[in-house]
Amino acid sequence: MDPQLYPHQISGVNFLSSRRRALLADEQGLGKTATAICAAKAVGARRVLVVCPTVVVANWMQEFRTWGSHNSVQRVTKGMDTKLVGDVVIIPHSLIAKPTLTNALRRTKWDVVIVDEAHAFRTPTAQRTRAMFGHGSIPGLFYDVPHVWYLTGTPMMNNPSDLWTLVRECIPLGIWLPTIGRPMNHREFLTTFCTTRPTPFAQGQLIVTGVKNADRLKAILAEFTLRRMKQDHLDLPPKIWEQVALESAISPTAPAVDITDLDALRADATFAEYRRACGSLKASLAVEYLKQELESEPKIVVAAWHRDALDILGLGLEEAKIPYRRIDGSTPTMDRGIAVHEFQHASPKVMLCQIQAAGVGITLTAARRVVFVEQSWLPGDNAQMADRCHRIGQTGVVVSTVLTLRGTADAEVGAALMRRTAMIAALQ
Secondary structure, eight states: OOOOOOHHHHHHHHHHHTOSEEEEOOOTTSOHHHHHHHHHHHTTOSSEEEEEOGGGHHHHHHHHHHHOOOSOEEEOOOTTOOOOOSSEEEEEGGGTTOHHHHHHHHHSOOSEEEESSGGGGOOTTSHHHHHHHEETTEEOTTTTOSEEEEEOSOSOSSSGGGGHHHHHHHSTTOOEETTTTEEOOHHHHHHHHEEEEEOTTSTTOEEEEEEOSHHHHHHHHHTTEEOOOHHHHSOOOOEEEEEEEEOOSSOOOOOSOOTTOHHHHHTOHHHHHHHHHHHHHHHHHHHHHHHHHTTTOSOEEEEESSHHHHHHHHHHHHHTTOOEEEEOTTSOHHHHHHHHHHHHHSSOOEEEEEHHHHSSSOOOTTOSEEEESSOOSSHHHHHHHHTTTSSTTOOSOEEEEEEEETTSHHHHHHHHHHHHHHHHHTTO
16 A cells, blocks of 8 residues: 555645655654655656755655655765766765865756755855855755755754844845845844843853744744644654752862853863763763663663764663664664664663654664753754654653752753753743
């Protein structure tokens, strides 16, 4: 029997196929991949290019086999590849700015380009963002392609300024400043839609403290964006976030920094070492916490940022004779699939996940608990990680627990990240 789209996916196909540039920003788990593939079919696309993270290339290949009608799907693995001969060509984000491949992409006629996890192109000065969207007098890679569709479940990873590159691309004239008579630049976009204050650590830089002109920004996004939430279209149980403070007799000494300036902290090497030390300490404490939680939970997903923390967790679980599987940046694609299958269907009770490596492209619905020993600086990364469990097939309430160290800067950062998450939610 041929697979069937959900009603919300059918409306997504109609939305994309009727637009030259569009952003499909459905929440994770609503089937954006299948929607985009079927939209390409709907416009009669003969040549399709997909730009996506490396970790989901295999998933896109499988989805084209399920939903597509093209004869050949080609996976590009090297920046020197120039023979783009497949009806469908899939390349990872990491290769998009490689000169040899870039030239081949420009020479090839595409009917549809699909950019998955499009929030990865939010930094205007990044090489791959400039390659994608152009800079100065150099046009973007796909400026003359009939249809370019951007997909992401987290269009705003940090604050509203993250949206600027997509707004500039999807609204050809950008957003005009009435008093100046030209489109906004990135800083003007930030100051128009974010409340800010100066940072004492970097002259001219601003700290985002909140959102302003939200209704105007929502109206701008509505011109090219379709976003739906899972609770409105799927019969899924709720998801809950909570914070649990762990106690430690000895804690790392925090450097003297401004805890409210998350962006500055992210770039601070001294604080990075402090954060790493906190993560290792929490990992050692978390093993006992997990042993207690596993008395009532059959399976738990555990997320961390650093491999150090995952190593400590793994050793602790082995000593406790608790079976687990692990996915980090070094896990080969085939091994990732095996680890996921075993966690979903066999004996492992814990899945250890490095947030960047496991936050997209996998399903972990065998668990209804996600424990964050560490978080990403970007709330969108954390939301994506939690949504590995909150997807089609989940039958229980999903609880995401953020572990912090009581009375330390770690706890303050956790609270600041929660506030930033609430700021992002205000625009959804």
